[in-house]
Every structure is written in structure tokens, then in C-alpha cells.
Amino acid sequence: MTLERFRDERGLLSRAGEIAERIRSLIDGDSKLLVICHVDADGLSSGAIISAALLRENARFVTRAVGEFEDALRHLRDLPASYIPILVDMGSGYLSELSSLSLSRPIIVLDHHEPMGSAPEGVVQLNPHLHGVNGSEEVSGAGIAYLVAKALNEENILLSPLAVTGALGDLQDRADGRSLHGFNERIVEDAVKAGLLKVEEDLLFYGRSSKPIHIAMASTMNPFIVGISGNEANAYSLLTEIGVKVREDDKWRVLSELSEGEKRQLYNGILKYLASLGLPPSTARELIGKVYELIMEESWTYLRDAREFASLLNACGKTGNEWLGISIAMGSRGVMLEEAQRILEDYRRRLAEAMEYAMRDENRQELKNLLVIDGGSVIDDRLISSVASMMSSMGVQGDKRILVALAQSEDSIKVSARASRKIVERGVDLGKLLAGVAEIVGGRGGGHDVAAGASIPKTRKALFLLELDRAVEEELSKVG
Ligand code: C5P
Ligand code: ZN
Secondary structure, three states: OOOOOOOOHHHHHHHHHHHHHHHHHHHHOOOEEEEEEEOOHHHHHHHHHHHHHHHHOOOEEEEEEEOOHHHHHHHHHOOOOOEEEEEEOOOHHHHHHHHHHOOOOOEEEEOOOOOOOOOOOOEEEEOHHHHOOOOOOOOOHHHHHHHHHHHHOHHHHHHHHHHHHHHHHOOOOOEOOOEOOOHHHHHHHHHHHOOOEEEEEEEOOOOOOOOEHHHHHHHOOOOOOOOOOOOHHHHHHHHHHHOOOOEEOOEEOEHHHOOHHHHHHHHHHHHHHHHHOOOOOHHHHOOEEEEEEEOOOOOOOOOOEHHHHHHHHHHHHHOOOHHHHHHHHOOOOOHHHHHHHHHHHHHHHHHHHHHHHHHOHHHEEEOOOEEEEEOOOOOOOOOHHHHHHHHHHOOOOOOOOEEEEEEEOOOEEEEEEEOOHHHHHOOOOHHHHHHHHHHHOOOEEEEOOOEEEEEEEHHHHHHHHHHHHHHHHHHHHHHO
């Protein structure tokens, strides 16, 4: 369990201020900086926030996005002595690895993952957990990067929408009604105050005021609706069946044009559809909540809805186009945006295929405390984390089991695990469990209480699963 710490938001802000000062003195001293971020939506948002802030200060820097901490370590080992590294959205879970580098220069770590151990000398860390603020659900890596950026220059309030995007990318909209809560609310307030964000309650289909309804439904991946997400034709027939008019005269209607009555009709129709597939109604509940609308973005783009912006960044990151994601997050538009939108469409199609595979009974295995989805080498290992998040948002594992999704990469097996809030409340902390069990089988893992990952040797799958099952059992038996 997380060590309870006194909540000290002021302490968090003042630490951000200190680190901003440190960065300023590095810039003033003409140091070169290397920003290393993670390739998921929160990681790219964090990388873009720090890069944009450094650019504003005319700093000399390079930014790199990496998929695994191993890759970050490699960059750090090879780093020319003249560079100071800044790790964003990563690092706190691997403090001992950082200490083993014994670099003769400081390493700045801006992260929201639970710190594993204490920071070794030379590591300058900003982490919400150290100030009693829960980084798993109330502030993301992008939020932490944003605090430093804002302390560096008030003008960086313009980057607040990216911090909101990062938090949504890390699925921190877990308060009732799919809203961001806790520390994230402060950031939302900044974005609203800066005239960049509007928050409204509605059905959460992507492109609700820009796309024909069936396309909006098919574009929505979170929550994932089996048969509808990624499938426009099915979405169209479901709408016809429910009796919601998709056209008015010659024009496609958009979701925001529907009357309250029609929205209710649509919602109830989806509930019925899910029941017909034997799926819990919880997925439909995930469809109603706060919409975070980035009002300065063109309404026809995938950037207008912050959740969809996060999907776009994620798609860029998971397809080797991280540089494109970062430059869009930093403000590039035009042909770059067109390219990224194409990548997202393609990614959605592949994700829908992967989900169909994952939903098949023959690819599932049930252990006492685990529901295992084995993507083998059919599901791309870069998609497995999204598959795990979506399956978990559908509640397929229930409240008694952990969801574990596996996919084979070239030389290892990538593991993504997800837990329900209920099981976490019973004492299960996936980040710690995966770190421990991965180590037993010669792999490496970590993450948050509700979402964690690992990379393990190819030959150790069975042992890993048995050990994880046993470890979960042990945690659960402690509380009885
Ligand atoms: O990859 P996935 O999305 O399943 O990872 C969930 C969380 O676990 C992420 O926050 C990621 O940074 C963390 N993780 C980790 N070490 C790994 C794999 C994932 O700390 N080897
Ligand atoms: Zn993150």
C-alpha cells in the first residue's frame, strides 16, 4: 500500500518552483539539456510541455521519446558529458537504476509514478506522491511537467490544455461522471481561465459536434463498445435500429444536435445492445461524463476534444511517430496534423481488430485471481497496453480479478495489467506486484496501483503468471 503522507499541495508547488529555478540556472549557464519522455499520450504531452517551455527560454535542448525505461537508460549511459538529462513521466519507479549510473551530473526527474525507494544523490525529483498528492489519479506526468513550466514562466499557462490532455491519456478521469479530480482540477481551472478549455457534461462520443453520429460512435475507443468501436457500418445499423435519425434532409446530423430525449433514447439503445452481448451496463455508464473541449482548436480536427487529442498522441507514440506527436502537441498543424489524423484512423482500425481477437474465448485463460488475455504474436506488442485499458474499462475482469494482457515482441513478452478500484482498495498495488514478480522471472516491471506493466523473458510466461496469481492471492488474504 501507498505510504500515507500529509497532503501538502503548497509543498508540491514550491518544489516545482525550486526545480524551475534549477533549470533556469542551467539554461543561463548555457548547459545543454536532454529531455526524455515516455511514448504514450501522457509522456508525449509531458515531453512537449517541457520542450515548449525550454524553447520559450531559448534553451539548448534535444527531446527524445522512449518506449521502455531500458531505452532511457541506454540514452543516459551514452550521453555526452555536456548534457543534463530531464526525465519526464518516468524515472521515479527506477531510482536505483538511476543511482547505478553514477553520473557526475544531476538528473532531473519530473514524474507521477510512485517513487521506488528514495532519490539517490544527484537526482532532483518532483513527484506528487512525496507531497501526499496521489499521482496515480489526480495529476499526470504532463501535470507535473506543467507545474515546472508554469513556475519557469507564467506565460506557460498556455500549455495547460496539454496537461489536461496528458491526464486524460493516463485515464485519470475516474471521478464520478468521468471527470478529472483532485489536483487536476487546478489545472483544468487554469485552462478555463486562459480561455482555452470548456468543460461540459454530455455523451462522450468523439467528434460530437463535428462528425456524423455513426462515425463519432465508431471513432470512440474509450469506452470500447464491441462491434461498434472501429465499425461505422455497425454503428449506422444500431442507430437505425434504435430509431435515432442520422440525417436531416440532405445533411448528416451530429451528436450535439440531438434533443435530450434522443440522447436518452440512444443511451438506452446502447444499454440494450450491450445486454444482448451479455456485457455489463458499466460500459454504457462510461459514455456519459465531462467533455473537455479545447476551444481554440478547429472544430473539424481530432484535437478539439482533449480525449481524442490524447488518442492521437497515443497513436503517434505507438507507431514510431512520436516526433510527430510531440510537434503537434507543441503547436504544429497543417500537413503534420493531416498525417497524424491518418495515423490515428489506421491505428483505430488495427486496435479494433486486436480487440476482436482479445474478446475471443479461446484467447483467454482464467486463473484464480487473474483473467489472462494472450495476444501471442497476433496482437502487436505496442497495442497491448491500449487493449488492456479498453478491456478493463469494459469491466471484463470483474471486481475479483486482475486483467493481464500479454503480447510477444521480438525478444520478450510485454505485459500490461489493470485492476479495478475495488481490488486496489483491498490492498492490491499492481505497480509493486509487477515489479516484484517480473524480477523473480528475470524481467522488469512497475507502474501505478491500478495500471502497471512489465517486460519478461519469452520462456518465463507460465511461471510469471503463476507467481503473479500467487502474489495477488497473498495481498488479498492479508485483508481477509
Ligand atoms: O504499458 P502499460 O500501459 O501497461 O503500463 C502501465 C504503467 O506501468 C505505465 O505507467 C508504465 O509507465 C508502467 N510500466 C513500468 N515498467 C514497465 C512497463 C510499464 O513502470 N516495464
Ligand atoms: Zn503518465
